[in-house]
Structure formats: C-alpha cells, structure tokens
Amino acid sequence: MATETERKFLVRPEVWAATHVQGGTELYQGYLSTDPDRTVRVRLSTGQAWITVKGRTQDISRLEFEYPIPVEDARQLLTLTVSQVHKTRYRVPVGAHTWDVDVFHGALSGLMLAEIELDAAEEVFEPPAWLGQEVSRDARYYNSALSAAQRLPDSSGEA
Amino acid sequence: MATETERKFLVRPEVWAATHVQGGTELYQGYLSTDPDRTVRVRLSTGQAWITVKGRTQDISRLEFEYPIPVEDARQLLTLTVSQVHKTRYRVPVGAHTWDVDVFHGALSGLMLAEIELDAAEEVFEPPAWLGQEVSRDARYYNSALSAAQRLPDSSGEA
Secondary structure: OOEEEEEEEEHHHHHHHHHHOOOEEEEEEEEOOOOEEEEEEEEOOOOOEEEEEEEEOOEEEEEEEEOOHHHHHHHHHHHHHOOEEEEEEEEEEEOOOEEEEEEHHHHOOEEEEEEEEEEOOOOOOOOOOOEEEEEEEEEEHOOEEEEEEEHOOOOOOOO | OOOEEEEEEEEOHHHHHHHOOOOOOEEEEEEEEEOOOOEEEEEEEEEEEEEEEEEEOOOEEEEEEEEEEEEHHHHHHHHHOOOOEEEEEEEEEEEEEEEEEEEEOOHOOOOOEEEEEOOOOOOOOOOOOEEEOOOOOOOHHHHHHHHOOOOOOOOOOOO
16 A cells, blocks of 8 residues: 555647657556546556556545556456556656656547656656646546546447 | 356344354455446455455356455555445355355344355255355345445445
8 A cells, every 4th residue: 555646747749749758558447446536447568467446636645555466367357347548658757756658549549648656745846848737636637537538349338 | 367156045043043153254345346347345354355356247157356455455445445344254064065154243233144156057055954045146135235234434324
C-alpha cells in the first residue's frame, strides 16, 4: 500500500512531437470498478500485469494498492472489465523527476496526458516545454472516467 | 485462474447444532464491486488475506481469480469496500468431499450456508444430515448480495 500523490497535465502536441521521445510501452488497462471511491484496474504491459485498487482522490492524493498477477490472468480479467483504455506510456526524465507521458489510442486518440508522482503536494518540479494545462483535480481526466469513452469490441455498450 | 463450480445449500440449524463441529475460522470480507459480472472481494482471515475477482455465474460455475495480499493491506482495503460480511467458516469432510459451512454474524446472524466445490456440475456427493434446501441458483444467496444487508459501522448506509 502507498499513498499516491500526483499532478496531471495535458501535453502540447506540437512541442511533444518535436521532442522525438522513443521507447514507449504499450499498456492495455480495464476497470472492474470505476467507482471513484474504489476503482479496480487490471493493467497488461509487455510480459507484466497488475491488479490495482485505488481509493477516492483527496486533493491530489489517493490510497493505492497494486499486486502483480500472471499475464494470462490479466488477458482473461480484461474480458471481465466494464471499460478499457489502450495507451502508450513514455518515461521522460526532466530534472529530478521522471514523467509518465501517456499517448492514448482508439476512441481517445489525440489525447496525451503527462503525470508526475510527488512526495508531497507542494513539491517543486521543473516544467518541461511540452507541458500544457493542469488537470490534476479534473475528474474527467481520471483514466477510469476516460475508459468509459472506449470499450473493446467484445464488451457491451457503445461501439 | 480457475473455473469454480459449486453447489450451495441452507443448513438445518437443529441438526448442525447437534454435530458439535469445532475449529472454525473467522472471515471478514468486503466487496470493492458487487456487480455480478465482475465481483471483487477482499477477504481477511487469521494471518492471511486475498483479493478475488469472480465473473458472472453461469449455471453453477464462474471464473475465479484469487491472489494473496498482505494482511495489513486487507485491513485498509476493507475500509474501501462498499459492503461487508463477517462469518465463521467450518471445513467439514463428508465422504469424498469437504464442505465449507459458513455461520454468518452481525445483521446476517442466524443464516448458515454450506458450499461444496465440484469438478463438474453433475458430480455426485454424499448429502450430510444437516443439509437443507439447495440455493445454488438463487442470486440472493451470493455473498456479494448478502453483504448489502450488513455494513460495518464506519461505512455509509443503514446501521
């Protein structure tokens, strides 16, 4: 268990495109619960998978519990999820921190979000040139909320 | 991952009381999702804990994925759950099978349920004397449904 404190920003696409960051990791994730008081996420990466429970966000922090699970379980668990997200994650060191920059695919194509994990909400960090508007406190940008816009073909709901 | 195939029965209290079964294990469990398509359960026993995802029950079988988690995580995860159950589980060998007999506490006090895991739905088993009416296909007796009748004091909802 840990308390996760993070800030989240939109990414300026034209600046990002000019940085030519390489080596992203494809992530497939789906939600067994999108309830903001208790989200349950299954995440499948290349050869690794996890199940993660997060509590309600308070300011920019929330409880997080993450456990590795077999990749084959994750494949099957994804078929049980109510909604899914497919994105490529880039790890980008800037100053003393490393950003997670997520480039979304599918129905969310065009969306890019940058996240930074902090030790405390007021921690100072160096803003990269591609950083756009902050959306840390905007629940519409929770991945669990974004996932509702994008369901895999074998799930129920809007195609 | 496994497919869980089980039959579930009420227990005849007067016959059960006369069997004097000892050595039950206290279980606290709560639900992060009670959606029957994707229930997510946290279970805390004595010195052990698990997070478990179950798919929709089809006839008397369902997908089940279970992972051990730290006991301290389970204590905290239980505070995130939407509803909870507290019961004592007795393991009772009868013929070739071992029954799980659950004696519920709190708001469900008085309820007893016996479950048997089978390799196939049609598998034959020896019915113990205390076995009552079968409720395998009655969704009201899912623990996730029963849990809604009983919330811990620190949760929202009916006291």
